[in-house]
Amino acid sequence: MHNDPRTHLAAAARDFYARGWMLGTAGNLSARRDADTFWITASGRPKDQLGVGDFVLVDLRGQVVQAPPGRKPSAEVALHEVVYRHVPDARVIFHVHSIEANLCGHFAQQGRLRLPTLEMLKGLGVPDAEPQVDLPVFANHVNVARIAEDMDRAFAQARPRVPGVLIHQHGVTAWGPDFLAARHHLELLEYCFRYLVQAKALAIGV
Template identity: 75%
Template sequence: MHSEDVRQQLAQSARSFYERGWMLGTAGNLSARVSDAAFWITASGRPKDLLTPDDFVSVNLQGEVLSAPAGRKPSAETSIHQVIYRHVPDARVVFHVHSIEANLCGHFARNGQLRLPPLEMLKGLGVPDAEPEVDLPVFTNHQNVARIAEDMDKALAQSLPRVPGALIHQHGVTVWGQDLLSARHHLELLEYCFRYLVQAKAIGVQA
């Protein structure tokens, strides 16, 4: 795929996530791996409903900038994307957004894990079990992003989560996929689980 097309598709994804309230006030960052060695990532601090190809920076898997439009720096959370690309060979796209439900669900976590509701929707996250018992990892939101990336690096080196995503407490959710469409589906499915958990709690249903 032509690299400008990738950036345009990421910009389109960002616009749609912005419209759903997941990327307000410049929150979140999106990336796509274009080769074994490099990925495009959103530039830091840009409005996610108005991205153009000039709002993307090319970095290598060590986080070094390969090319950047004038005045643009890579996302402050680039190190988290690097960790995912390093540990998940199939990941070609990483989406990180800040939804209200993701942040509320962080409070339901126990011992750094959020139990996902046993819904049919989990099949779309790669869990075909009849009675799934699946946890999503929840990481501490250190103000130094490198520390979040270190924690994720250690966790992913031990084992990959059963579902392609993770929460950062009081911060947001990060998902990955083998292409733009699968990453979007993973995000939509996890967000569905988060909404379900929040609403179940509100009406007193045991999720």
């Protein structure tokens, strides 16, 4: 039970809820169980109170493999599938709704958000001295399958340079090879978002 990914996902959800990133049931988290399947949060559950009965096992085509009674996979499971299919070393995915991520969507141009040239981008795998890195920003369709199609098409052309994407007026999705790396990637992106919002408020060019 100690190494059950569901326990780690529930702990991450409590942490992110406390940071204000998963309020009102928002967001969804997943972790690969093996090459073909991953655990994902059940839809509509309070993210500060998840137990092992709040996770659904699905395969990479979105088929439910195992679900506790009355539980359905996250409505956004298709977005997790796209990431797992295209990014072989993604084993954990965190999707949260922070205020700063949503404000930053408004700073995007042509579907890309230029990240600030911060030392911390090294933690996102960008070692350049003057990093010029864009985060992909996808439109938020009511039909989640349409967002997944857009992501699938974009990832097929080029995987994002950093381990994350933004969905406009919705939230951020970050991933990593393990729980700690995925959390660090999410924290670093959220740091960039806070930086951009505050820089804008102070009218500082980044």
